[in-house]
Amino acid sequence: MAKLEVMDHPLIQHKLTIIRDKNTGTKVFREVVNEIARLMAYEVSRDMPLQDVEIETPLVKSVQKEIAGKKVAIIPILRAGLGMVDGMLDLIPAAKVGHVGMYRDHETFEPVEYFVKLPSDIKERQLLVVDPMLATGGSAIAAIDSLKKRGATIIKFVCLVAAPEGIKALQEAHPDVDIYTASLDEKLNENGYILPGLGDAGDRLFGTL
Numbered sequence: 559m560a561k562l563e564v565m566d567h568p569l570i571q572h573k574l575t576i577i578r579d580k581n582t583g584t585k586v587f588r589e590v591v592n593e594i595a596r597l598m599a600y601e602v603s604r605d606m607p608l609q610d611v612e613i614e615t616p617l618v619k620s621v622q623k624e625i626a627g628k629k630v631a632i633i634p635i636l637r638a639g640l641g642m643v644d645g646m647l648d649l650i651p652a653a654k655v656g657h658v659g660m661y662r663d664h665e666t667f668e669p670v671e672y673f674v675k676l677p678s679d680i681k682e683r684q685l686l687v688v689d690p691m692l693a694t695g696g697s698a699i700a701a702i703d704s705l706k707k708r709g710a711t712i713i714k715f716v717c718l719v720a721a722p723e724g725i726k727a728l729q730e731a732h733p734d735v736d737i738y739t740a741s742l743d744e745k746l747n748e749n750g751y752i753l754p755g756l757g758d759a760g761d762r763l764f765g766t767l
């Protein structure tokens with residue numbers, strides 16, 4: 559089974575409280591989602607392989623480290639995943655960005671794919687699939703199915719708020735995918751929303767409430 563990491567750093571917890579608050583408006587919500595994504599990118603990239611590189615400091619020649627190996631692509635699940643892209647790119651600026659459009663049917667909670675546009679070399683890249691919310695897990699599972707069908711092999715899933723139901727479903731469907739979340743919440747309500755959660759992440763990011 560791949561890794562499940564709950565990133566409960568105090569800075570992340572503080573920022574999560576801001577976006578959970580229903581009185582936080584679109585502007586601040588969007589800014590803070592990106593700030594959390596930036597902090598998460600730091601930890602998600604911890605196992606990036608390094609290689610030796612010889613440089614010259616102002617004093618001597620020296621062998622130092624640089625990032626090696628697999629390149630990265632960030633894959634937001636539209637719409638809400640878009641809110642995490644800029645924060646991640648702040649720390650991994652050379653990453654390419656692919657998009658998977660997925661909405662959840664309001665009655666059945668089943669994911670519906672409506673758009674896929676990916677870098678041509680996803681087979682050679684480590685993919686960071688980002689979406690603020692992991693609720694039933696249906697959208698994440700379908701997005702990762704779609705990426706694997708197109709040849710992706712190394713995938714991490716990064717979210718802000720996860721329900722236990724979604725974690726379990728994603729681990730069962732894709733046991734090779736590491737999951738990083740800023741919070742493990744209590745449960746889903748009867749409408750498939752995460753409790754305590756933060757509401758509809760896409761609507762809060764884009765002001766479409």
Ligand SMILES: O=P(O)(O)OC[C@H]1O[C@H](OP(=O)(O)OP(=O)(O)O)[C@H](O)[C@@H]1O
Pocket residue numbers: 635636637638639660661662663667669689690691692693694695696697698724750758759760761
């Ligand atoms: O784990 P699940 O039960 O699939 O739910 C999570 C999905 O629901 C939300 O997207 P939504 O369908 O609201 O689309 P949006 O991002 O366009 O708002 C969220 O951003 C996830 O993609």
Ligand SMILES: O=c1cc[nH]c(=O)[nH]1
Pocket residue numbers: 638691693750751752753755756757758759760
């Ligand atoms: O709580 C939830 C569940 C699914 N999608 C959201 O945006 N929020």
Ligand SMILES: [Mg+2]
Pocket residue numbers: 638758759760761
């Ligand atoms: Mg939504």
